[in-house]
Amino acid sequence: MRLWPKSLLGQVLLAATVAVLVAQSVSVVLLYRAAESRRDAAMLNVAALQLVRQAEQPDRSQLATAERRDRRDRLRRQTAGPRLPRPLRIEWVDNPARLSGDRRDPAREAELQQLLLAQGVPVSEVLVLERRIGDDPFIAGRPRLRERVASEGLQQREMLVAAVRRDGAGEWAVSRVPEPVAPTGVMRTILFQTIVIFLVLVSSLFFLLRRITRPLAVLTERTERFAATRQASEPLAAQGPDDIQRLIAAHNAMEARIAALIDEKDVMLGAIGHDLKTPLAALRVRIESVEDERERAKMAAGIEDITRSLDDILSLARVGKATGPAEPTDLTALVASVVEEFEDRGKPVHMIDAPRIVRPVHVTWLRRALRNLISNAVRYGDKASVSLTETEGRAILRVDDIGPGIPADRIADMLEPFTRGEASRNRATGGAGLGLTLARAIAEQHGGELVLTNLPERGLRAEIRLPSS
Amino acid sequence: MNDTAPISLLLVDDEASLREPLAEYLTRQGFAVQEAESAAVARSHLRTEKPDLVLLDIMMPGEDGLSLCRHLIETRALPVILLTARGEPTDRIVGLEIGADDYVTKPFEPRELVARIRSVLRRAGRASSEPDADAPYGFEGWRLDPLKRRLTDPEGVLVSISTAEFRLLRAFLDHPRQVLDRDQLLDMVQGREAHLFDRAVDNQVSRLRRKIEADSRNPELILTVRGGGYRFAAQVTRPVGGRD
Numbered sequence: 244m245r246l247w248p249k250s251l252l253g254q255v256l257l258a259a260t261v262a263v264l265v266a267q268s269v270s271v272v273l274l275y276r277a278a279e280s281r282r283d284a285a286m287l288n289v290a291a292l293q294l295v296r297q298a299e300q301p302d303r304s305q306l307a308t309a310e311r312r313d314r315r316d317r318l319r320r321q322t323a324g325p326r327l328p329r330p331l332r333i334e335w336v337d338n339p340a341r342l343s344g345d346r347r348d349p350a351r352e353a354e355l356q357q358l359l360l361a362q363g364v365p366v367s368e369v370l371v372l373e374r375r376i377g378d379d380p381f382i383a384g385r386p387r388l389r390e391r392v393a394s395e396g397l398q399q400r401e402m403l404v405a406a407v408r409r410d411g412a413g414e415w416a417v418s419r420v421p422e423p424v425a426p427t428g429v430m431r432t433i434l435f436q437t438i439v440i441f442l443v444l445v446s447s448l449f450f451l452l453r454r455i456t457r458p459l460a461v462l463t464e465r466t467e468r469f470a471a472t473r474q475a476s477e478p479l480a481a482q483g484p485d486d487i488q489r490l491i492a493a494h495n496a497m498e499a500r501i502a503a504l505i506d507e508k509d510v511m512l513g514a515i516g517h518d519l520k521t522p523l524a525a526l527r528v529r530i531e532s533v534e535d536e537r538e539r540a541k542m543a544a545g546i547e548d549i550t551r552s553l554d555d556i557l558s559l560a561r562v563g564k565a566t567g568p569a570e571p572t573d574l575t576a577l578v579a580s581v582v583e584e585f586e587d588r589g590k591p592v593h594m595i596d597a598p599r600i601v602r603p604v605h606v607t608w609l610r611r612a613l614r615n616l617i618s619n620a621v622r623y624g625d626k627a628s629v630s631l632t633e634t635e636g637r638a639i640l641r642v643d644d645i646g647p648g649i650p651a652d653r654i655a656d657m658l659e660p661f662t663r664g665e666a667s668r669n670r671a672t673g674g675a676g677l678g679l680t681l682a683r684a685i686a687e688q689h690g691g692e693l694v695l696t697n698l699p700e701r702g703l704r705a706e707i708r709l710p711s712s
Numbered sequence: 713m714n715d716t717a718p719i720s721l722l723l724v725d726d727e728a729s730l731r732e733p734l735a736e737y738l739t740r741q742g743f744a745v746q747e748a749e750s751a752a753v754a755r756s757h758l759r760t761e762k763p764d765l766v767l768l769d770i771m772m773p774g775e776d777g778l779s780l781c782r783h784l785i786e787t788r789a790l791p792v793i794l795l796t797a798r799g800e801p802t803d804r805i806v807g808l809e810i811g812a813d814d815y816v817t818k819p820f821e822p823r824e825l826v827a828r829i830r831s832v833l834r835r836a837g838r839a840s841s842e843p844d845a846d847a848p849y850g851f852e853g854w855r856l857d858p859l860k861r862r863l864t865d866p867e868g869v870l871v872s873i874s875t876a877e878f879r880l881l882r883a884f885l886d887h888p889r890q891v892l893d894r895d896q897l898l899d900m901v902q903g904r905e906a907h908l909f910d911r912a913v914d915n916q917v918s919r920l921r922r923k924i925e926a927d928s929r930n931p932e933l934i935l936t937v938r939g940g941g942y943r944f945a946a947q948v949t950r951p952v953g954g955r956d
Contacts, residue, residue, distance in 0.1 A: 517771055520797040524819035525730040528737050531822050543821070550819055572870040576923045580872040583919060587874075601869050610872070 251459075252452045259448050260441065267437040271430075278429060282422070287351055287371070290405040290418040291358040293330045297416055298364045298409065331388075331419040334381050339406040339415050342380075345372040355405055366407040368415075376402045376421055397421065458483035462491055465498075475502030512560045519553055555677035558611065559660070562684040569603035569689070574638055577606065578631050581613045591626035592617055600631060600638050602709055604689055609707075612685035612693075613640055615678035616705045620644035624703055636711030637691075643704045648697040657695065658683050682707065719833065720744040722761070724754045724780070725769035725795065730818075734767075737822050743829075751775035758788065765833060767825075770796040770807070778810060785811035791836045793828060795820075808859055849885045850949040852933065854924065856881060863924075876901065877920045880913075884934060884944035893941040917942060 248254055351371040359366050377398030382388050392398060403420040458481075465479055478495040481488040527546050533539040575597050585592035613629075620627035624644020632639050649657055660680045682705070683693040691709040698704050721743050725731040728749065735745045746763065748754035751774060754766075766784055770777035777794060784790045793814045794807045807815045813832040816825055849856040853866030861878050863871045873881065883892065883900040892900075894913045901913075921928040935943045 517797040520818040521727045521730050524795075524797075525727070525733055527819040528730065528733045528822050531737055546819060570870050571868060573865065573872070573923070577872040579919070579922060580874050580877075583874055587876075601867075606870060606872060 250456070252449070252456050255448060255452055256445055259444055263437065263441050263444060267433065267440070271433050274429060274433065283351075286403045286420045286422065287355060287405070288358070289330050289420050290371075290403060291355055291362070293333060293418045293420075294359060294405065294407055294416055295362045295364050297333050297418075329421075331381070331421070334417040334419070335414045336406075336417055337414060339370055339404075339417055340380055341372075342374060342378055344378055345374050345404075347372045355407070359407065365410050367410045368408040370404075370406040370415075372404050373401050374404050376400050379404070379419070381417070381419065454483050455487055458487045458491060462494055466494065469498055469501075473502075473505055475499060508560060512557055516553065516557050520550070523550060523553075552677065555615075555681050558608075559677055559681050559684060562608065562681065562688055567605075569605050571601050572604050572606050572609075574600045574602055574604070574631055574640070577604075577610060578613065578629060578640060581610055581617065582629050584614070585617055585621065585627070590621050592621060593626075593628055595628060595630040597631035598633065600633050602638050604709070605685075608685045608688060609640075612682040612707060613642070615682045616640075616642040616707070619678050620646070620703070620705070623647075638709040638711075640707040640709070641704060642706075643698060643702055645702045648701065648703040649695065651697065654695050658693065679705075718742055718744040719765070719829075720746070720761070720763040721765050721767060721829070722746045722748060722754060722757060722763040723767045724748045724751065724772075724777070725767075726750060726772045727769070734822070738826070741826050751777070751780040754780060755783075758784075762788070763790070765791045765793065765829060765836075767793050767795060767829075768812075770794055778807065781807070781812050782810050791832050793825075793832060805860055847950050849882075851885065851888075851944075851946040856885060858882060865924075871923050873920070873923060876916055877923070880916050880920055881924075884942070885948050888944050888946070888948040891937045891941045891943045897942070 248257055348371045352369045355371055356366060356369050359369075375398065376382060376392055379402065382392055401422045403422070404417065405420070406415045406417040408415045461482075462479065469475070475498055478499070479491050481491045483491075523546055527543065530539050530542040530546070533542065578597065579594055582592050582594040617627045617629060620642050621644075624646025626645060628643050630641045630643075632641065658679050660677055679693070679695075686693040686707045686709075689709050691707060694706045694708060696704045696706075719742075721738060723731060723735055723738070723745055724747075725734075726749055731747055731749065735747050738745045746757060746761065748757050750772060754768075768777045768781055768784075777796075781792050781794065784792055792812045793816060794812045795816050795818060796807070797818045813835070814828050816828060846859045848858070855864050856862070856878075857864075858878075861873075861875070863873050863878075863881070865871055879901040880897065883897060886900075897913045901916075917934060918928070921931050921934055925931045925933055933944065933946050935945050937943050
């Protein structure tokens with residue numbers, strides 16, 4: 244879903260917004276219902292009041308207009324809700340007309356009867372119904388009234404029609420109370436309230452969350468950088484709420500620990516390198532005094548194997564570390580020179596003609612990776628054919644052999660340190676099993692990758708793919 | 713040096729386990745070897761003796777090999793070969809830049825060390841006639857830095873060459889526009905470390921052409937001369953842009 248924000252800040256703000264809207268909608272519904280029932284009650288009360296007054300004081304004109312207005316204002320203040328509806332004049336009829344669109348309301352009829360009875364106006368018959376103002380014959384029969392209704396566009400609105408016949412009276416008194424205009428003020432208040440709540444909530448959440456997310460963003464960036472470079476820098480300043488500060492402190496401690504471990508490892512490997520290479524050198528000198536030439540050659544080869552493994556281990560430990568900038572290099576010449584090294588030693592390695600491709604690389608490292616791939620191909624795959632191509636901007640250094648390849652499910656394992664193909668061949672061929680691991684690390688150091696695939700016929704293909712510069 | 717008196721070497725290494733057998737081996741090879749287990753001992757020894765060449769371990773307690781090497785080259789003008797357990801190319805360049813004549817990584821093949829000793833001494837004997845043996849060469853926009861063994865093309869792109877190709881190219885650059893026959897080239901190139909250059913000259917020439925010629929089938933830099941030989945056709949300038 245597109246609209247769902249990914250960040251913590253976005254998600255919390257969206258959730259808060261939705262919550263405010265839902266809560267306010269519920270309260271709008273409740274308020275509307277309350278206003279409606281209050282309005283209904285008010286309309287019935289107005290009708291009752293008119294009918295009671297009619298009963299007490301048949302000539303309503305005796306009540307001064309000023310006094311009536313005064314009363315009405317007082318009432319309005321007391322109810323403090325929607326404007327109190329104004330009734331039309333009482334109509335006296337022998338028989339109240341019933342129209343087809345009328346809706347009788349027995350509950351309100353009983354209520355009205357009770358109200359009137361409480362005011363000492365017992366009625367024998369009561370009729371309460373709702374009618375469209377435009378349908379009412381009383382209004383239709385009075386041109387001025389009709390005109391006013393038409394000009395205010397009230398025909399479609401509802402009106403309460405309450406008709407009663409007092410005990411023993413022959414005529415019905417009909418009171419008409421038009422539905423008051425909907426109280427838009429309430430809606431406006433609610434809208435305003437919603438906006439205020441929304442702004443207060445969202446802005447306070449925003450500032451609170453920023454206090455959390457800003458240090459989190461800094462921490463994330465820091466962790467990413469550390470993961471990429473493995474270089475420790477100044478500890479991160481603790482900021483934000485306590486929980487975040489503890490996280491930052493914990494990260495600082497962890498980073499310092501990891502950096503110390505890496506340093507320790509480098510120092511240790513340097514020491515191992517030195518401490519092993521010197522005795523190896525001594526051994527290499529001593530075997531020169533061995534008379535049997537074949538024996539001496541075997542010993543020299545053994546020492547060479549150890550040295551190569553040692554160099555691989557040391558290189559693997561160093562490969563992630565920055566070794567100065569990469570420099571633009573003629574890859575074709577580089578591949579050719581590595582292939583020539585093998586040719587000079589009489590190994591079955593040949594290079595397929597390649598176009599001139601230039602990339603910024605760390606020459607010593609890339610040379611080492613290629614050397615590892617070729618010597619693997621010669622060792623396990625009988626012979627190596629090396630090529631260099633450019634596809635979609637990527638430079639691909641490819642080494643194909645004609646050996647048995649690697650079972651597909653073992654290819655990933657082969658890139659792990661100290662793994663070799665067939666166990667039985669290990670002792671005969673030597674090496675620490677770091678060649679491919681190192682080649683992969685070097686490919687990754689260049690922002691590229693090492694890909695191993697079995698060829699369809701026979702043989703393994705190893706490719707170092709370097710990204711476009 | 714002359715053929716009658718043995719070549720004298722001073723071997724400086726704190727590790728007796730390596731120093732003693734190496735001294736024995738070198739003695740068997742006909743060198744007169746003096747041993748020193750620290751830079752301090754080496755300095756006191758050098759007050760009275762002047763060896764033909766110093767073999768110097770870099771990592772030693774007390775004064776290290778690089779510091780002693782700097783001293784030897786500045787004050788005594790002695791040829792120095794550094795011995796080190798570290799194999800980083802940057803270490804090698806640092807060693808060569810302070811003026812060491814060569815650099816051998818432990819463990820080394822003793823025969824290779826001997827070959828390098830002889831090679832350094834041969835170069836040292838000639839050095840007086842070459843004012844600045846390490847100055848870079850330039851030709852047709854190309855640049856060859858003999859110290860770092862780096863060849864860069866006119867666009868500054870690094871072109872990898874093997875040791876043998878480097879020596880061959882250097883031989884051509886030292887004798888531009890001269891016809892050099894195969895024997896001469898073999899002499900100039902092979903004399904130093906025979907085992908590193910056991911392929912035919914023609915083969916090396918064609919490899920070098922593939923790397924520096926625009927079209928290796930129609931060479932314009934290294935021309936084949938009828939009757940068996942090669943000639944480097946371009947003008948060579950030294951030094952170009954000074955040392956870096």
